[in-house]
Amino acid sequence: MPLISSTYKPKGVFKNGHFATIYSAKLRPIPKLKQQRERLKLDDGDFLDIDFSFSKKKTQKIAIILHGLEGNAQRRYIKGQALQLTKTGWDVAAVNFRGCSGEPNNLFASYNAGKTEDLDSVVKFLQDKNKYTTISLLGFSLGGNLMLKYLGEQKIISKEIKKAVAISTPLNLKGTLESLSNFDNWIYRTSFLHNLRKKLNIKAKQFPDKMSAAAVKQVKSLLDFDNVYTAPAHGFKDAYDYYKQNSSKQFLPNITIPVLILNAKNDSFLTADSYPYKIAQNSKNIYLETPEYGGHVGFHQTNKIYYSEKRAANFLNEIH
Structure with missing residues (x-):
């Protein structure tokens, strides 16, 4: 507890990890999602571009989505996840890390797998808007590592942050x-x-x-x-x-909110450290799901909705 038995069973060639990874990144039809960009100016003179998408119904819930290495908020996996969340009552703030929004950032430093101060700036930015009572975090790959580190290194996290999901996340x-x-x-x-x-x-x-x-x-x-x-x-x-x-594995025992880690066993990016079974077994907050298939961010179900997208939305909407 809380180890989760996965129900994900893809068909045919999607059982191949490399095919699932490449198809999902390059060949999946781009989900149709309206995004509205807003620039967050940072205290150090740099900036973050955030692409917002909104629920059709008024909501006080928002999910912050973080992309992977050399990704951005227009990637298929970001748009697919954001689309599913907006359909289930969430606004979405998809963050472009420094230098990833199509424009070079202002400073010599940019982003990395542990630059949690930028995530904290986004959280405070949303709090200042005073529109949301519930904030959830969702990170993919490098963004998942950053998110888990953020949750585990904070002595006290903001009361609005309720849950988080890490998908295809390297913990080492x-x-x-x-x-x-x-x-x-x-x-x-x-x-x-x-x-x-x-x-x-x-x-x-x-x-x-x-x-x-x-x-x-x-x-x-x-x-x-x-x-x-x-x-x-x-x-x-x-x-x-x-x-x-x-590396985020060392921070997992300190996490105080429910977190789902969804890592496929055939993800060729990951090593044994990224499947923290013992930590999850001894934790009340780390929910670990390790399906046999899925590659790296490649949990194909249909072109319109991926298993990971539905699973993440369900987790964020469940009462724990």
Whole structure:
């Protein structure tokens, strides 16, 4: 308790983790969702762009959604989840991390898997609107790690935050880096690295005193990227220090609200640490569901609605 027996059973080729992952990210028809962008100016001179979508009925509930590495609030999985939540009585604030909204952010530092102060800024921004009595959090992949760290590192979380859901979430960042280095994950790491290097080139032009073209050329792997940019830009000694300090598994025992972790067993991004069975068994708040299938954010049910989207909405609407 609370280990959850999953009912998710996809059909045919969707049992293949790689097919489910790639189809869901690149081939699924884009869910039709109206979004309204609002810019949150941060105290350090930077900004976050938040894409809102709204329930047809007036509501005092809002869900904050956090995307994964090199994602944004227009990704299929974000729009699909937001659409299901708005249909079940929630407003949605889908956050674009710094530098992920289609415009470079203002500072040399950007986002990472543990930058929880930005999530806290979004929570306070919504509280200042004084419209919502219930806030839920929902994070995918890197965003799920950030969200779990936020919930576990806070001595006291805001009373409006009631529940959270983490989907396809690495709880050990070093383990996931090593998994992405495996041969069968070449397509994902190649895509991530291509996008990250493009952003690093922009940073080098913005801040030539902090990042040289020669340094960018040294980045030939995800580990290189974190050593050359992520760690020094965000105050860590090196990549491994960054992974150690920000991996969310260590924060799970401190979480005080109901949280669902939905991680597929055939998710090629994840290692054993991302299936915290013992922690869930000894917790009143960590609900762990580990279906056999689903890949990485690939819980296909139909093109219109994914199992993860329905499961997350149901969890947030249940009374615990």
